[in-house]
Amino acid sequence: MAVTTTAEKQKSDVILQYLRPRKKFPSVWCAGCGNGIVMGALIRAIDRLGLAKDNVVMVSGIGCTSRLPVYLDFNSLHTAHGRALAFATGAKFAQPHMKVIVITGDGDALAIGGNHFIHACRRNIDITCVLINNYIYGMTGGQGSPTTPPSAYSTTTPYGNSEKPFDPCSLAIAAGATFVGRHTVHHTPQLEKMLIQAIEHRGFSLVEAISNCHTYYGRLNRAGDAVAMIKSFKENAVMLAKAKEMTPEELRGKHVVGVLHEIEKSEFCDEYQLMVDRLKGGQS
């Protein structure tokens, strides 16, 4: 007999408070998809931060991952493929007191949206970007993405991937993001804590959540079902401190997790406001 503990009930009560009352469920996601785990962590992070729902704008592009904001009871902006960060830049800059969170996937953020991604990092605009990386295009049925590993199979790499992948975190750090971290959908409490840090950080923050697309990536690469894939994230995750002591050979196939980069730098909207204030004061 299934027994629901008090702690579990409290957890699901929190989730229910943030689901859109007028949105029809179930979600578009396959059973066992990591997107739901990230959504749960994000809800608990926002709840712990005590953000007012009216004050949160959740922006996304196109893809399985990008459906996430539609289910939540915030201001939601489901935009065009790859463009979430550009729309979010407009929304944030127009009302800088809003908390703007972008939900994106590896194809959305790094292929079609690659240019917007690096420039949002460069500006250090106060947006939290949650990049759910499942190494494949899910919604269109399993095509290769900019993070598909070398030799991996997808419907557009039927004989193995000939391309090299992006590391989204390295890319973000190089482009100027001021908070960058990675976790997996196995490390739910850590992911939740990292989301809190990222949202509280003043400036551009990236949280990469390694996730499972067992339906396509798992099936095409014999990586198993959702449970097997999530287990592999547990086995292959290496904390940053430990990773520093490992050789590149030892790190092959591993996911380095934790806060990878955190610095303080002036934020774009703040800088602009200082200029506006200077102009009002008669200086130029």
Place this chain on the structure above:
Amino acid sequence: MSALKQRRLMQGNAACVHGAIYAGLRFYAGYPITPSTEIAEGCARELPKIGGRFIQMEDEIASIAAVVGASISGLKAMTATSGPGFSLMVENIGYAYMTETPCVVINVQRGGPSTGLPTKVSQSDTMQARWGTHGDYTAIAVAPSSVAETITETIRAFNLAERFRTPVTVLLDEVIGHMREMVSLPEPGEYPVVNRVKPTVPPERFVPFEVTENLVSPMPCYNEGYRYNVTGLTHDTMGFATNRSDEIAPKLDKLKYKIERYTDEITKLRVDMMDDAEIAFISYGTVARTALQAISIAREAGVKVGNVQLYTIWPFPDRQIAELCACCRKVIVGELNMGQIVHEVRRVLPHDKQIHTIQRYDGEILTPHQLLQKLDEVL
């Protein structure tokens, strides 16, 4: 109103900035491109002074995306570009049509296709302003023909965008954008400034894309308690994606008829010497200027000719053109392209009407002399 209005020698692109700020512009996102760049530069200079926001984005796709994001956030927003940039923008102009987001896109036209003629005049994006993005929708586009009209038409573009919750394109061209003329600056209150209608119902009863009597749904800003969903997917009245045919067709009908039903309200024409005209010029933008000179010269020579100038290009004023040209034997459509608006004129006029065209697409303007030559041929 003061007796002596402030007069200033002003460039067309600067006039566009002036009109936009008069109409309430508070957010500009753009990317440099000739011959529109002075609009971005003007906004970068003027907007911070009034607490508005200027941002130079990484490309034109991002520029219109930021404009739409800012408009949904609650600010009046615009971008400016030219043909190559407009081609990149049509993706998210389509998003603005679908999500019914007010915004203004200035296209200072140059020759195309592709990189084309960056510094030369053209009117070859007239059809793109109507049909640029994929899918079914109805577009609004306006076209001034002088620096002074660039102020008033930009104000009108903002008012139409807010009134109908839709993107509005202002079709400038290189000549008007870069020309300098003396203009009287409009005084506060001289022209109406329209703001989007906000919802009055409490959030729990708010239906974001409700089909209202005038087909335009009230639109809240962020942080006003109305937490609704905005999506580029075809959506139901609650703003959620739908595949139901009984919800798809009404959404597309709304996009079309919220504008087409009000074509008369949107239409703006200037009619000169048409009362007894046997021949009519139909012109817009730069060509309208030379057409006015051509008809006054021809009238002195006793030729019964008039001119109809289109300020509203889209929706095309079918009824007005048909009525105005009813008594003319012949119509001459002048355009700086290989023939675009002439197809609309052919569509609305009876088949027995003689329709002639004069076109120039070599980067130069149509001169009054050329129009008079055409008139001689047609007579």
